[in-house]
Amino acid sequence: MNELGRIMDDARKFVPEILGIIIISEDGLPMTHIISEALDLKDPIIISGLLSSATAMMKNVLSEFGDKGFQMVFSQGEEISILVGVIEDFYVGFIATSDVKLGPLFMEFRKQRERLGNMLKEYKS
Numbered sequence: 001m002n003e004l005g006r007i008m009d010d011a012r013k014f015v016p017e018i019l020g021i022i023i024i025s026e027d028g029l030p031m032t033h034i035i036s037e038a039l040d041l042k043d044p045i046i047i048s049g050l051l052s053s054a055t056a057m058m059k060n061v062l063s064e065f066g067d068k069g070f071q072m073v074f075s076q077g078e079e080i081s082i083l084v085g086v087i088e089d090f091y092v093g094f095i096a097t098s099d100v101k102l103g104p105l106f107m108e109f110r111k112q113r114e115r116l117g118n119m120l121k122e123y124k125s
Contacts, residue, residue: 030047
């Protein structure tokens with residue numbers, strides 16, 4: 001099992017509603033991902049395009065408010081919740097069911113930030 005698989009397993013112990021983790025380049029291309037069979041949309045190219053577009057839009061919105069320090073964006077629908085943050089110049093998306101508890105999801109993202117960062121430093125080299 002690769003490092004992202006271990007991170008996913010550890011994250012799901014604390015937040016079992018997580019359905020996937022995807023890592024996206026600044027250009028919107030999928031670098032690596034783990035997506036549950038329970039998720040209808042499984043194509044990493046489409047997912048990465050959607051998430052990078054939405055995240056770029058929110059970065060622009062924050063910039064209009066004078067905030068240049070984008071950290072993360074969260075969206076929740078009737079069935080899916082999505083949290084996307086920046087780690088080592090990559091977008092990292094956590095995809096979960098809509099009934100996920102927000103506190104644990106945000107906490108798990110922050111808890112896994114260092115591990116994800118160490119993993120992503122290898123992509124930058």
